[in-house]
Amino acid sequence: MKIGILTIGNELTSGRIQDTNSSLIARAMQEQGWAVAGMISVGDDDDAIRAALAHLLARVDAVIVTGGLGPTADDITTAAVAKAFGLGLYSDPAVLAHIRARFEKFHLKWTENNAKQAVFPEGAEIIPNPNGTAAGFALRREGRIVAVIPGVPAEARRMLPEGVIPLLRKAFPEAALHVETFTFKLFGLPEAAVDEAMADADLAGLGVGIGFYPNFPENHLVLTARESSADVAAEKLREAGKRVEARLGKHIFATGEETLAGNVARWMTERKFTLAVAESCTGGLITDRLTDIPGSSAFLERGVVTYGNTAKTALLGVPEAVIREYGAVSAETARLMAEGVRKSAGTDLGLAVTGIAGPSGGTEAKPVGTVFIALACGETTVCRPYAFRWERRRNKVMASQAALLMLWRYLTGELRDDG
Secondary structure, eight states: OEEEEEEEOHHHHTTSSOOHHHHHHHHHHHHHTOEEEEEEEEOSOHHHHHHHHHHHHTTOSEEEEESOOSSSTTOOHHHHHHHHTTOOEEEOHHHHHHHHHHHHHTTOOOOGGGGGGGEEETTOEEEOOTTSSOOEEEEEETTEEEEEEOSOHHHHHHHIIIIIHHHHHHHOGGGOOEEEEEEEEEOSSOHHHHHHHTTTSOHHHHTEEEEEEEETTEEEEEEEEEESSHHHHHHHHHHHHHHHHHHHGGGEEEETTOOHHHHHHHHHHHHTOOEEEEESTTTTHHHHHHHTSTTGGGTEEEEEEOOSHHHHHHHHOOOHHHHHHHOSSSHHHHHHHHHHHHHHHTOSEEEEEEEOOSSSOOOSSSOTTEEEEEEEOSSOEEEEEEEOOSOHHHHHHHHHHHHHHHHHHHHTTOOOOOO
C-alpha cells in the first residue's frame, strides 16, 4: 500500500518550526510495511491544500494530513478538504459537547470560534482526539482514504496509532503484514563505516531489510522483517541480529528503546555504585542527561561545573601548579578532577571532563575539539583523549556521550587502564 503525507501550516513553510509530523508518520508507515510515496508541506492556503491533495491522491492509496484544524481564521484545512471533494460542512453535536466539557474541566474561557473544531465535511468518519479539542476525520472516495488529524505533535503522535492506523488496516486488509523491527544504537563509527562493516552480512538473503539512521551523536541501525507470521518475522530478526552483533558488537551500547544514560543508570543501580561528576567544557550536560533518568538519585551524589581554573582548584583540589604546567585541558588535570570530585563526594566513582569546545581557545598542540575524560574508581584512574571536529554545541554533546560511554564500559567490564 502506498501512503502520501501532507502537512499544513504557515509555520512549516516559513521555517518557524520543524516538521516533525512527516517523519513521525513515515516511521509509523514503515513499521506497518507500507511505502510512503510522497511528502508535501504547504501553507494555510486553500488552493495549495487542494492542489497538494490532488497530486498525492493520483499516486497513493491513502493520504494522511496534519495541521489546520484549530479554531483560528487561518485554520482552513477542513473547509479546503471538503471543497476538494465537493462536500458541504456540518457541525457534530457530540464533538461540540466534548470540546465544551474539556474547556470546563480545565477551567478555560470559552469563545465561540472554538465551535469551529466540531465542524466536518459531510459523510466524514470522526477520529477522536484524546489529547486535545480538535478531532480528526476521514473521508473515503473511489477506493482511497484521506485521514486528517491535528498538527500538534503530541496529539498526532497519539491519534496516529490509535485512530489512523487501525482505520487503514481495516480498509486495506490485504495490505496488512506482521512487521517487526529491531534497533541497534552505536557510537564511535560513522555511517559509512557501519555500512561497510555490514556489507557481507547478506541480510537480504534472510529477507530482512537494513536501514542506517544518523541520530547525532549516535548511529542507529534498524532491522525490519515483513512477514505474514509474527513468529517468522521475529525469528528472522533474531538471526539478523546475531550477524550485526558479530560485526559491530563493540560499538553497540543500547538496543530498542534503551538509551546510553538509561543503561548507565541501570548498571549503577544494580551494582549499588555511587557517582560524582565534575564538568568543565560540557557545562553540566553529563549530569543533565543522567538526571533525566527517573531514580538517578539512587546513584548520582553530585555534579559540579568547575569551568574556571580557580573552581578546579577550590572545589576539586587540582593544584595550581599542575594547571600552569600542563594546562586546564590536559590528561593530568582531568585525572585530578575525577579523583578530586570522587574524594570530596565520598563516592565509588568520579567522572570528569575538560576540553576546548570552541570556536576559539584552540592551539596547534590542542585544537578546538580537544577533550580529556577521566574516570576514577579509587584503585586506578583511567583517562582518554578525544579530538572532536564539530562546532561548540556538538563538541559538548560528543564529549558528554563519550563520558557516559566510558562509564558504561567500566560498569560492563570493558574499560581497561592502558595508560
